[in-house]
Amino acid sequence: MSTEDHTEDNGVPAGVTELPAAHGQSLDQASAQPVTASLTRILPEATLARLTQYLRALIKLKASGELRTSSGVLATAAGVNPAILRKDLSLLGSYGTRGVGYVVVELTEHISKALGLLQQWRVAIIGAGNLGRALSGYGGFRSRGFEIAALLDAAPEVIGTTVGDMEVQDIADLESIVQRSKANMAVLSVPGISAQDLCDKLVDCGVRSILSFAPVVLNVPAGVNLRRVDLATELQILAYHAQNLEA
Ligand SMILES: NC(=O)c1ccc[n+]([C@@H]2O[C@H](COP(=O)([O-])OP(=O)(O)OC[C@H]3O[C@@H](n4cnc5c(N)ncnc54)[C@H](O)[C@@H]3O)[C@@H](O)[C@H]2O)c1
Secondary structure, three states: OOOOOOOOHHHOOOOOEEOOOOOOOEOOOOOOOOEOOOOOEEOOHHHHHHHHHHHHHHHHHHHOOOOEEOHHHHHHHHOOOHHHHHHHHHHOOOOOEOOOEEEHHHHHHHHHHHOOOOOOEEEEEEOOOHHHHHHHOOOHHHHOOEEEEEEEEOOOOOOOOEEOOEEEEEHHHHHHHHHHHOOOEEEEOOOHHHHHHHHHHHHHOOOOEEEEOOOOOOEOOOOOEEEEOOHHHHHHHHHHHHHHHHO
16 A cells, blocks of 8 residues: 555565466455466566556656656655666666656556556446445546446345446346456455355456455465455554554
């Protein structure tokens, strides 16, 4: 969540790393580590988080008509140290040109490509309660390339209701809805007790990228990426740091 440097990235060594294949890894509840289960070239987690900040800053620079930028300007806009930014971008093979800096459009495309944002992501939100409804109405997803493809729930009183221009559909029709809506990503905003079963069903439907808000550890098979968001954990970490500041 933070853009600060977590240099060694939760155990992932700095630099581009080859990870061995893993089977049915589960997500460490506290660390929000990704569960990735294929032999892939990956970037450090902290670098990935910062790349999203660079991208956001570049989009702003582009909107204000800037054609080129320097590591100093971009680092300030993204709230990181320029040396870290240069190291992150070097991992992508983007070194900029001495005295010229980075071409905004080129670097935007380079980072977008590295983050997998040049392909279309269509997100099914599972669970149309407080969180699911709020997420489905959030305009920031679409502007960053994530289309809300479907919103599903199991409760009869919720199915058929609308959130914005989206109708809540019946989870019993998950497979056909995933196919029809071409959803290739899912968000789980359901109670913990339902989360593993729904996760398994999504995987059976071919969804390989899942973001879970449910407060439980989930298991996914090889080839499926799972991430967990836990605001309560973030608050606990914040409390720890606040306590240390006061000491
Ligand atoms: N990670 C975070 O930071 C964070 C923050 C808030 C909430 N949460 C978690 O997110 C989840 C949702 O929270 P909420 O406040 O929206 O709860 P909610 O009770 O308002 O909504 C949950 C929805 O899930 C639906 N549901 C239950 N079982 C289902 C199933 N099998 N298939 C489809 N839909 C099903 C319910 O009908 C309900 O509409 C909870 O697990 C909560 O703990 C996490």
